[in-house]
Amino acid sequence: xxxxxxxxxxxxxxxxxxxxxxxxxxxxxxxxxxxxxxxxxxxxxxxxxxxxxxxxxxxxxxxxxxxxxxxxxxxxxxxxxxxxxxxxxxxxxxxxxxxxxxxxxxxxxxxxxxxxxxxxxxxxxxxxxxxxxxxxxxxxxxxxxxxxxxxxxxxxxxxxxxxxxxxxxxxxxxxxxxxxxxxxxxxxxxxxxxxxxxxxxxxxxxxxxxxxxxxxxxxxxxxxxxxxxxxxxxxxxxxxxxxxxxxxxxxxxxxxxxxxxxxxxxxxxxxxxxxxxxxxxxxxxxxxxxxxxxxxxxxxxxxxxxxxxxxxxxxxxxxxxxxxxxxxxxxxxxxxxxxxxxxxxxxxxxxx
Numbered sequence: 001x002x003x004x005x006x007x008x009x010x011x012x013x014x015x016x017x018x019x020x021x022x023x024x025x026x027x028x029x030x031x032x033x034x035x036x037x038x039x040x041x042x043x044x045x046x047x048x049x050x051x052x053x054x055x056x057x058x059x060x061x062x063x064x065x066x067x068x069x070x071x072x073x074x075x076x077x078x079x080x081x082x083x084x085x086x087x088x089x090x091x092x093x094x095x096x097x098x099x100x101x102x103x104x105x106x107x108x109x110x111x112x113x114x115x116x117x118x119x120x121x122x123x124x125x126x127x128x129x130x131x132x133x134x135x136x137x138x139x140x141x142x143x144x145x146x147x148x149x150x151x152x153x154x155x156x157x158x159x160x161x162x163x164x165x166x167x168x169x170x171x172x173x174x175x176x177x178x179x180x181x182x183x184x185x186x187x188x189x190x191x192x193x194x195x196x197x198x199x200x201x202x203x204x205x206x207x208x209x210x211x212x213x214x215x216x217x218x219x220x221x222x223x224x225x226x227x228x229x230x231x232x233x234x235x236x237x238x239x240x241x242x243x244x245x246x247x248x249x250x251x252x253x254x255x256x257x258x259x260x261x262x263x264x265x266x267x268x269x270x271x272x273x274x275x276x277x278x279x280x281x282x283x284x285x286x287x288x289x290x291x292x293x294x295x296x297x298x299x300x301x302x303x304x305x306x307x308x309x310x311x312x313x314x315x316x317x318x319x320x321x322x323x324x325x326x327x328x329x330x331x332x333x334x335x336x337x338x339x340x341x342x343x344x345x346x347x348x349x350x351x352x
Contacts, residue, residue, distance in 0.1 A: 030256070030298075031300070032285075032301045032302060032303055033300070033301070033302040033303075033348045033349060034302070034303055034304075034305055035302050035303070035304060035305070035340060035345060035348055036304075036305045037304050037305060037306060037339060037340055038322060038323070038327070038339045038340060038341050039081055039082040039338075039339050040306065040307075040332060040336050040337065040339070041064065041066070041075070041077045041083075041084065041337045041339075042077075042082070042083075042084050042336060043332075043336040044068075044335055044336070045334060045335040046070060046071060047068035047069075047070060047071050047073075047075065047334075047335065048068060048069040048070040048071075048334050048335075049066050049067070049068055049075070049311075049331050049335060049336060049337065050066075050067045050068075050069050050101070050102050050103075050331065050334075051066065051067050051102060051103050051104050051263070051311060051312025051314075052064060052065065052066045052104070052313065052330075052331060052337045053065045053104045053105060053106045053111065053314050054079060054106060054314050054316045054318075054327075054329065055106045055109075055111065055126050055127075056079075056316075056320065057126060057127050060127070061078055061079070061080060062078075062079040062080065062316075062318070062320050062321075063076050063077065063078070063079055063127075064076075064077040064078070064079040064082070064329060064337060064339070065077075065104060065106065065111065066104070067098075067101040067102060067103070067104050067113065067312075068087075068101065069100050069102060069116075071087075071091075072089055072091040072092075072097070072098040072099060072101060073087045073088060073090060073098065073101075074089055074098075074101065074104070074111075074113065074129075075087055076088060077337070079320065079321070079327070080320060080322070081321070082337070082339060088129045089101070093118055095131035096124075096129065096131050098113065098115050098118070098122070099116070099117035100115060100116040100117040100118075101113050101114065101116075102114045102115070102116050102144070102145050103144075103145055103146040103147040103215075103312070104147070104312070105147045105148065105159075106126070107149045107150075107151060107157060108151070109125060109126045109127075110123060110124065110125060110126065110132075110157075110189065111123075111124050111129070112124075112135075112147055112149060114144045114145060114146065114147050114161065115144070116143055116144055116145060118136075119136060119140075119141045119143075119144065120134040120141060120144075121134060121135040121136065121141075121144065121147065121159065121161060121185075122134055123135065123187070123189070123194050130192070132189060132192055132193070132194040133196070134194075135185045135187065135196050140183065140198060141161065141163055142165035143163055143165045143166065144161050144162065144163050144183075145162050145164050145214065146161070146162040146214070146215045146216045146217045147159060147160065147161050147162075147217070148160045148217045148226075150219055150243075155189050155190055156186070156187075156188045157186070157187055157188070157189075158184060158185070158186050158187075158199075159184070159185045159186075159187065160182055160184055160217050160219060160226065161182065161185065161217075162181060162214040162215055162216070162217050162228065163180060163182070163183060163201075163214070164181075164213060164215065165180070172212050172213065172232070175205055175206055176205050176206075177205075178204070178205055178210055178211060179201070179202065179203045179204075180201035180202070180203060181202070181203030181211040181214050181228075182201070182202050182211070182214070182217065182226075182228065182241075183198060183200070184200040184201075184202070184245060185197065185198055185199065186199050200244075200245055202241070202245030204239075204247045207247070208239070208247070208251050209239055209241070209247030209249075211228055211230060211239060212230065212232040213230065213231035214228060214229065214230070215229060215231060215262070215311075216228075216229035216261065216262055216263055216264045216279075217229070217264070218264040218265055218266060220266055220293065221243055222271065222272055223272065223293070223294065224243050225240055225241075225242065225243070225248075226240070226241040226242065226243055226245075227239075227240060227252070227264050227276070227278070228240075228241060229260075229261040229264060229278075230261060231260045231262075233260065235254065236254075236257045236258075236259065236260055237251050237257060237261065238251070238252040238253055238261055238264070238278060239251055239252075240252060250296070252278075253278065253289065256289065257278075257280045257289075258280055258282065258285065258287075259280055259281050259282040259285075260280075260281045261278060261279065261280065261281070262279040262280075262281040262310055262311050262312070262313075263277075263278075263279040263310060263311060263312045263313030263330065263331070264276070264278050264279070264313070265277050265314060265315040266293065266315070267315055267317065267326075268293070268317065269293075269352075272293070272294060273293055273294060274293035275290045275291065275292065275293060275299065275351065276290065276291040276293060277290055277313065277315065277328065278290075278291065279313055279330070281310050281311065282308065282309065283308055283309045283333070284308075286303055286304070286307060286308040286309060286310050287301050287302070288301060288302050288303065288310075288313075288330070289301045290302075290349060299349065300350075300351075302345060302348065302349060304330065304332075304338050304340065306332070306338070307330055307332045307333075307338040308332060308333045309331075309332070309334065310331050310332065311334075312330075313328065313331070314328075314329045315327070315328050315329070315342070316329075317342075322341065323339075323342065323343075324341075324343050325342045325343040325346070326342040327339050327340065327341065327342060328340040328342055328345060
């Protein structure tokens with residue numbers, strides 16, 4: 001079911017522990033377990049699949065949803081076996097259409113889809129995929145990519161959207177102009193009526209917290225942490241902000257990640273305990289690193305037997321089908337999605 005191999009790091013890996021600028025050394029060798037996928041969805045490289053999500057409605061099979069950046073659709077698969085069920089959307093600017101859909105997030109019976117080229121986030125009701133409205137404003141989002149959503153009350157939510165805006169010649173702006181890398185929207189949905197407000201834009205403009213190339217983002221409100229992937233190849237890492245949008249000092253994985261940091265997710269084992277999963281995207285070596293939710297200690301790493309170049313990931317803790325403790329979904333090289341049994345992952349990595 002699995003194999004193990006060792007990645008030799010060029011230098012000692014330094015990871016943040018508890019306080020600003022405090023770092024904890026990690027062994028120079030990282031053992032990466034090789035784990036077999038439960039299944040992979042049908043492959044279609046023309047889609048250019050970016051990010052997956054998961055929805056389990058009442059009295060029906062759970063769905064695995066994935067954004068297709070080139071064909072401008074959401075691909076809907078049976079989450080138990082990967083079989084394609086249908087495709088939603090198509091190219092355009094109207095409700096129900098998409099333009100370069102990238103990030104996707106399911107919460108309750110809502111799915112939010114980030115559209116880079118329409119410069120908006122489309123909010124839809126499941127299972128009908130009925131469009132309720134958009135988080136947008138052309139004077140606001142410029143080049144949105146990633147999304148994390150948290151519930152704040154009955155029918156009330158907060159969304160964090162990364163915006164990788166560039167200069168006119170498509171370069172990274174100077175640090176002083178990077179203060180709007182993440183947007184916070186608050187929104188409510190009542191009787192299919194969407195109401196929203198842009199609450200804040202943030203990003204450090206100097207120091208270790210500067211966000212030069214952004215996409216993936218994920219939050220842990222219990223510990224007041226927002227993980228933002230820094231994809232700039234000169235400093236690939238995770239910059240940790242608080243949920244209010246202030247850089248708190250930690251930089252996770254600098255020296256550990258060998259390629260771009262991509263999909264991020266969180267598995268909760270208790271109110272305050274669990275595991276962060278962070279993707280080190282690569283076409284040759286594609287690794288998923290696990291960190292302790294509380295201490296941020298590096299706990300291990302795994303890769304798939306046939307999963308490379310991963311962009312987005314999603315994790316569900318719901319037991320279903322052949323996934324007794326939930327499933328971890330990861331995009332495979334732009335063309336489809338791999339599914340992993342979370343129970344196997346925890347057994348192989350000796351997680352409690």
